[in-house]
Amino acid sequence: MTPINISLLVFTIGLYGVMSKNNLIKKIMGLTIMNGSIVLFFISIGYREAGLAPILEKGMTSSIPTTILVDPLPQALMLTAIVIGISVTALALALVVKIYAKYKTLDIQQLSKER
Amino acid sequence: MSIHNPILIIISPLLAAFLVLLTRKYKTILATVSILASIVFVSTLSSQILSGNKITYHLGDWGGPLGISLVVDGLSFFFSLIILGLGLLVIIYSIPEKRYGRTYYFLLLISLSSMIGVIYTADIFNMYVFYELLSLAVYLLIAYPKTGVTLRASFNYLIMGGVGLSFFLLGIGFLYAMTGTLDIFHIAERLPAAFDSSMRMVIMSFVLVATGIGIKIAVFPLYGWLPDAHSMAPSPVSALLSGVTVKIGIYCLIRVIYTVFSTEIFLLIGNNNILLVLGVVSLLFGASMALAQKGLKRLLAYSTINQLGIVLIGLGIGTELGLTGALFHVLNHTIMKSTLFFCAGIMIAETGTRDMKGLSGFGRQQPAITFSFVIASLGMIGIPPVNGFVSKWMICLAAVEVGHIVLVVIILISSAIAATYYFRAIQVLFSSPPKPNSMTAHEGGPVIYGGNFYRSWPIYILVAGCLLFGLLPVLGISLVKPAVSLLLFNVVP
Numbered sequence: 038m039t040p041i042n043i044s045l046l047v048f049t050i051g052l053y054g055v056m057s058k059n060n061l062i063k064k065i066m067g068l069t070i071m072n073g074s075i076v077l078f079f080i081s082i083g084y085r086e087a088g089l090a091p092i093l094e095k096g097m098t099s100s101i102p103t104t105i106l107v108d109p110l111p112q113a114l115m116l117t118a119i120v121i122g123i124s125v126t127a128l129a130l131a132l133v134v135k136i137y138a139k140y141k142t143l144d145i146q147q148l149s150k151e152r
Numbered sequence: 153m154s155i156h157n158p159i160l161i162i163i164s165p166l167l168a169a170f171l172v173l174l175t176r177k178y179k180t181i182l183a184t185v186s187i188l189a190s191i192v193f194v195s196t197l198s199s200q201i202l203s204g205n206k207i208t209y210h211l212g213d214w215g216g217p218l219g220i221s222l223v224v225d226g227l228s229f230f231f232s233l234i235i236l237g238l239g240l241l242v243i244i245y246s247i248p249e250k251r252y253g254r255t256y257y258f259l260l261l262i263s264l265s266s267m268i269g270v271i272y273t274a275d276i277f278n279m280y281v282f283y284e285l286l287s288l289a290v291y292l293l294i295a296y297p298k299t300g301v302t303l304r305a306s307f308n309y310l311i312m313g314g315v316g317l318s319f320f321l322l323g324i325g326f327l328y329a330m331t332g333t334l335d336i337f338h339i340a341e342r343l344p345a346a347f348d349s350s351m352r353m354v355i356m357s358f359v360l361v362a363t364g365i366g367i368k369i370a371v372f373p374l375y376g377w378l379p380d381a382h383s384m385a386p387s388p389v390s391a392l393l394s395g396v397t398v399k400i401g402i403y404c405l406i407r408v409i410y411t412v413f414s415t416e417i418f419l420l421i422g423n424n425n426i427l428l429v430l431g432v433v434s435l436l437f438g439a440s441m442a443l444a445q446k447g448l449k450r451l452l453a454y455s456t457i458n459q460l461g462i463v464l465i466g467l468g469i470g471t472e473l474g475l476t477g478a479l480f481h482v483l484n485h486t487i488m489k490s491t492l493f494f495c496a497g498i499m500i501a502e503t504g505t506r507d508m509k510g511l512s513g514f515g516r517q518q519p520a521i522t523f524s525f526v527i528a529s530l531g532m533i534g535i536p537p538v539n540g541f542v543s544k545w546m547i548c549l550a551a552v553e554v555g556h557i558v559l560v561v562i563i564l565i566s567s568a569i570a571a572t573y574y575f576r577a578i579q580v581l582f583s584s585p586p587k588p589n590s591m592t593a594h595e596g597g598p599v600i601y602g603g604n605f606y607r608s609w610p611i612y613i614l615v616a617g618c619l620l621f622g623l624l625p626v627l628g629i630s631l632v633k634p635a636v637s638l639l640l641f642n643v644v645p
Contacts, residue, residue, distance in 0.1 A: 051318075052315065082328060117281060148304060
C-alpha cells in the first residue's frame with residue numbers, strides 16, 4: 038500500500054460517513070476525514086524517499102537533480118487547505134449549535150420532518 | 153495604474169468589505185461605490201478585450217509556472233461583467249431593508265470579490281481557494297435570517313458543497329502529480345504527454361474535477377441542496393445565488409473542458425455526449441419538479457435546474473452556434489431569473505406568504521411589478537420578443553445543425569412544461585383579490601424604508617435588459633463572440 042492508495046481509501050471512508058450517517062456531527066466528521074485524506078494525498082505526492090530539504094545553501098551547486106529534493110509546493114498548498122478546512126468545520130459546527138437550539142435534535146431524519 | 157487593473161477589480165470589493173464592518177452609517181454607500189469602482193476598472197479593459205487581446209497580470213511580478221497570474225480574456229471578461237452588473241443591482245435592491253446589517257454587506261462584498269477571483273485566476277489551486285471562500289460567504293448569507301429552515305438549508309448546502317470542493321481539490325492533486333504545475337495554461341501544455349504515459353490518471357482527475365463542479369452547478373443527481381438553499385435564502389441573496397453563483401460553476405466547467413483538458417483530450421476521454429445526457433436529464437427533471445411546487449421561490453429554484461440543463465446542452469453540442477447560444481443563455485438566465493427573484497421578494501414582503509395561493513390579487517395592487525414578472529417569465533418560457541427566446545432558438549438551431557433533432561423536441565417539451573407552471577403563477581397573480589382577513593404581513597412593523605419604490609428600480613433595469621437583448625440580440629452576441637472564438641480556435645478573432 039502506497040501512501041497515495043491509503044489516502045484514497047481514507048477519502049472514500051470520509052465520503053461514506055458524509056453520505057450514510059444521520060447524525061449531523063458525524064457528517065461533519067466525515068467531511069473532516071475527507072479533508073485529512075486530501076492533505077495526506079498531497080503530502081505523499083511531494084515526498085521523496087530519503088530526500089533532501091529543498092534549501093540551497095552556500096557551497097551547493099544548483100545542479101542537484103530535483104528527483105532527490107522533497108517537493109515543497111504541496112506542503113505550502115496544504116497549509117492553505119488545512120486553514121480552509123478548519124473554517125468550514127467551524128462554520129458547520131456553529132450552524133449545528135443553532136440548529137440544535139431550535140429543534141433539540143441532531144438527527145437528519147427527524148429534522149426533515151420538522152417544518 | 154492601468155497595468156494593475158485586473159487585481160484592483162478584485163481588491164476594491166475586498167477592501168470595502170472590511171471597511172463596511174467599521175461603519176454603520178455609510179455601509180450601503182461604501183458597498184455601492186466599491187462595486188462601481190470595479191465596474192470602472194473592468195470597462196477600462198473592455199476595448200482591449202473586445203478587440204481580441206488577452207491581458208495577463210503576474211502577481212508580484214513572478215511570471216511563468218512559479219507565480220500566480222491573473223488572466224483576463226474574452227471568457228473571464230464576459231463572466232465578470234455579469235457578476236459585477238448583477239452584484240450592483242443586488243446591493244441596490246438590499247438597501248431599503250432594515251434587517252440587513254453590516255455583516256450582510258460584508259458577506260455580499262466578500263462573495264462578489266471571490267467570484268471575480270475564481271474567474272480571473274490562472275492558478276487552479278487559487279481557483280479552489282477563491283471558490284471555497286465564495287462558498288463560505290454564501291453559506292452564511294443563506295443562514296442570515298437565522299430561522300430554522302434557513303439554517304437547515306445552509307447546513308445541507310455546506311455538506312454538499314464541502315464534498316464537491318473536496319472532489320475538486322483531489323482532482324487538482326492528480327493534475328499536479330502528473331504535470332508538476334498549477335498554472336492552467338502550463339497544465340494544458342503538459343497534459344498531452346501525461347495522457348500518453350498514464351491515461352487512467354488523466355481520466356481520474358477529469359472525473360473528480362467534473363464531479364466536484366457538477367455538485368456546485370446542481371446537475372441532475374447532485375441537485376439536492378439547490379431547491380432549499382435558493383428558495384429559503386433572503387430574496388436578494390436568492391437572486392445572487394441563482395443569477396451568478398451557479399454560473400461560476402459553469403465557468404469552471406468551461407475552463408476545465410476547453411483550457412485544462414483541451415478539447416482533443418476531452419473528446420478522447422468520453423465525448424460531448426456526457427454533457428448532452430446530463431443536460432437533458434436536468435432539463436426534464438427540473439421542469440417536471442417545478443410543476444409540482446406550491447411555493448413561488450421553490451418553483452423558481454427548480455426552474456434554475458431546468459435552465460442550466462439548456463446551458464449544458466448548448467455546451468455539449470460544442471459547435472460555434474451551440475457555444476454562442478449557451479453563453480448567451482447564461483447572460484439571459486442571469487437577467488431573467490434575478491428579475492423573477494426580485495419580484496418574488498417584493499411579493500413575499502407585501503403579502504407575507506411564500507405560498508403561491510397567497511399571492512392572488514397582487515396583480516391589481518402592483519401592476520408594474522407584476523408586469524415585470526410576466527415579461528421575465530415569458531423570457532423563461534422562450535416567447536419571441538424577450539431574450540430567452542433568442543438563446544433557446546440558437547441552441548435549437550445548433551442541435552439541428554449537428555443532427556440531433558431529438559434535442560429540439562426535448563427543449564420544446566420542457567418549454568411547454570415551463571409555460572404551464574409560469575402561466576399558473578401568472579394566473580394566480582391576476583385572480584380575484586384576497587379576503588381582508590388573510591392579510592398577515594407586517595407583523596413586526598414595516599421592514600422596508602420608503603415602501604417598495606427604491607426596490608423596484610433594479611427590476612425595471614433588468615426588464616429593460618430582457619427586452620433590449622430580446623429585440624437586439626446582436627448586442628449580447630457581440631459580448632459573447634470573443635469568448636467563443638477563444639474557446640473554439642484558441643485564437644483571437
